[in-house]
Structure formats: structure tokens, C-alpha cells
Amino acid sequence: MQSPININMASTIFSPHLRAIQLSGYSLPANERLKLRNNGHTVVLELPQSLAITGGYAQQYRAVQLHLHWGATTGPGSEHTINGHRFAAEIHVVHYNTKYDSFKEAMVQPDGLAVLAAFLEMGPRDNPYYQELLDHMQQIQRDGEEVWVPGFNIASLLPVNLKYYYRYNGSLTTPPCYQAVRWTVFNQTMMISRDQMLKLITSLRNDDGKPLQSNYRQIQSLHGRRVLASFQ
Ligand SMILES: NS(=O)(=O)c1c(F)c(F)c(SCCc2ccc(C(=O)O)cc2)c(F)c1NC1CCCCCCC1
Ligand SMILES: [Zn+2]
Numbered sequence: 001m002q003s004p005i006n007i008n009m010a011s012t013i014f015s016p017h018l019r020a021i022q023l024s025g026y027s028l029p030a031n032e033r034l035k036l037r038n039n040g041h042t043v044v045l046e047l048p049q050s051l052a053i054t055g056g057y058a059q060q061y062r063a064v065q066l067h068l069h070w071g072a073t074t075g076p077g078s079e080h081t082i083n084g085h086r087f088a089a090e091i092h093v094v095h096y097n098t099k100y101d102s103f104k105e106a107m108v109q110p111d112g113l114a115v116l117a118a119f120l121e122m123g124p125r126d127n128p129y130y131q132e133l134l135d136h137m138q139q140i141q142r143d144g145e146e147v148w149v150p151g152f153n154i155a156s157l158l159p160v161n162l163k164y165y166y167r168y169n170g171s172l173t174t175p176p177c178y179q180a181v182r183w184t185v186f187n188q189t190m191m192i193s194r195d196q197m198l199k200l201i202t203s204l205r206n207d208d209g210k211p212l213q214s215n216y217r218q219i220q221s222l223h224g225r226r227v228l229a230s231f232q
Contacts, residue, residue, distance in 0.1 A: 001179050002220035003170030004079035007227055012166060018230035021116065021162035021184060022055025028151030036136050040143035040207040041174065042067040042215050045133065051154060053095055053114055056162070057182065061095035061114040064103050066157070068092070068120075069173075070201050072213035077201070078119050079173055079216045080185050087119035087189065088197055090216070091157055110169070112180040118158050123191030129156035130192045137203035159188035164231040173217040187231065 028034070028048070035046040044067045051063035070089040071077025078087035093116040096106035106112030120130075132152045139147040164187035171179045192200075204212035 001170055001223060001225055002177060003173050003181060003183060004081075004217055004219060005168065005170065005222055005225075005227070006081045006084060006219050007166050007168075007185065009083055009229075012227045012229040014232045015167070015228040015230060018165070018167055018228060019056050020230075021053060021057075021165065023155050023158075023162070024052045024054045025050040026155040027153040030150040030152065032151035033148040034151060035146055036133065036140060036149045037146040038140040038143055038204050038212070040212070042069065042212070043133070043137065043140065043204060045149070047093075047154065051095075052098075053116070056165075056184070057114055059111065060098045062098050063154075064094045064096055066091060066093040066154070068200065069216045070120075070197075070213070071216070072201055072211070073198075075214070077214050077216050080117060080119075081219060082119075088122055089120035089200060091118050091120065091190070092116070093154070093158070107172070107178050107180050109180055111182065112178075113172070114182050114184065116158060116184050116186070118186045119189040120197070121189045121191055122194050122197050125191070125193060126196060127190065127192040129153070130190070130196060133157075134196055134199050134203075137199060141203060142205055142209075143207040157190070159186045159190065161188050162186065164188060165229075167228045167230065168225055170220075170225075187229075 047063035100106035
């Protein structure tokens with residue numbers, strides 16, 4: 001049961017038991033340094049385990065890292081699509097189930113991981129929260145480069161409204177593609193400016209030194225899986 005998938009809104013199932021996502025510990029002080037890394041496939045912000053999902057899932061999950069998927073000047077680059085529509089980009093905040101001792105142990109269990117996903121679209125204004133990451137992309141242009149960024153409110157990278165989302169069981173979208181992810185895909189999208197999107201898609205190089213662009217996996221078959229919706 002692989003990810004990403006196309007979410008056909010007409011075939012989702014309204015599930016009123018799906019509660020609003022609750023985040024705790026996401027607001028980090030500026031004196032807390034976080035590592036931002038170009039790993040040749042995406043830009044990754046390592047997150048302290050003090051960030052936790054405390055609502056909206058049956059169990060508690062703690063943060064591991066967040067990263068982005070984007071396109072190129074020739075087209076959008078979200079991983080999930082809605083009614084066949086691909087958004088400009090997508091953020092993934094990866095967490096592991098605290099009933100397991102470590103991320104490594106959790107990532108091979110069907111309930112081991114929770115990824116919060118939100119779409120990024122282009123709008124008229126700069127997004128100051130995404131700018132906290134984009135400010136440092138020039139410093140990690142090459143594969144393997146890292147830079148320390150000051151802490152900030154990581155929740156500001158996700159929609160204000162964490163009540164409306166799709167939920168389905170799937171996988172990591174990069175090898176080893178373990179089928180360990182309980183996905184949350186928010187209905188509300190994030191807006192960043194055209195200049196910010198250009199910076200995102202033009203700053204990084206991959207392990208071959210070529211532009212790191214369109215780093216999204218192809219849509220995978222649902223194989224009869226149901227996609228739940230926390231809203232009607
Ligand atoms: N959408 S996703 O969550 O499946 C995902 C991707 F699609 C990804 F493309 C990635 S990056 C590719 C995997 C990778 C490569 C190099 C390094 C390194 O040198 O540090 C690290 C990781 C990527 F890191 C992730 N997330 C990772 C899954 C792979 C390994 C465990 C780390 C946490 C989540
Ligand atoms: Zn991802």
C-alpha cells in the first residue's frame with residue numbers, strides 16, 4: 001500500500017471521529033539551533049523529539065524531521081494530488097510512534113510513522129515563516145551541505161486550521177518505502193510568494209550537481225484503500 005496517491009474527493013469517507021490535530025512543543029526559541037541539510041534529494045530540517053502530535057491520532061507521535069517536495073519552472077511538484085490536481089509543492093513533517101523505542105524500530109511497523117502533509121501554493125505575499133528556511137538555501141546548494149538555523153514556531157509552516165484533513169494508510173515515498181505511514185493531508189493549503197517558490201526550486205543541486213527539482217514520486221494505486229476525511 002504505497003504513497004503518494006491521488007485523493008478523489010468524491011470517494012473519500014466522512015469520518016466524524018477524526019479529531020483536530022493537536023501539536024505540542026512546536027514553538028522553538030531562537031537560541032535553539034536546528035540543522036538544515038541538503039541530502040541530495042530534498043532539504044531536511046532535523047527536529048527535536050520534544051515536538052509531539054498529541055491529538056488526532058490514536059497514539060502519540062514525536063517529530064523526526066521535516067522536508068519539502070517541489071517541481072520546476074516547467075511544472076508543479078506536490079507528491080499527493082487532489083482530484084488529479086498537482087500543487088506547486090508539499091511539506092512533510094515526519095513523526096514516529098512513541099510506543100516504539102526509536103524511529104528505526106518504528107519505521108518498519110504499520111502504525112510506526114505519522115506524516116503531516118500540507119500543500120504549498122503561490123500567492124501575492126512573502127510567507128515570513130517559510131522564509132526562515134529559504135534564507136539558508138544558498139548556504140546548502142550542494143549535496144551533503146548543512147547549516148544551523150535558529151529555532152522558530154514550526155507550527156507556522158502548517159495550516160492554521162488543523163481540523164480539516166484527509167487520512168489514509170500508506171508508505172514512505174522514498175526507498176525503502178516502508179508501509180508504515182498513517183498520512184494526514186491537510187485540506188487548507190499554505191501560501192508562499194512566487195519569488196519564494198522560485199528560490200525553493202532553483203537553490204539546490206543533487207548528488208550529480210544537477211538542479212534538485214521535481215523530487216516527487218509518481219502516484220501509486222489505491223488497491224481498494226479508503227481515504228477518510230475529517231470534514232464534509
Ligand atoms: N516523503 S518521505 O518522508 O518518504 C521522504 C522522502 F520522500 C525523501 F525523498 C527523503 S530524502 C531521501 C532519503 C534520504 C537520502 C539521504 C539522506 C542523508 O544523506 O541524510 C537521508 C534520507 C526523505 F528523507 C523522506 N523522509 C524520510 C524517509 C527516509 C529515511 C528516514 C528519515 C525520515 C523520513
Ligand atoms: Zn516527503
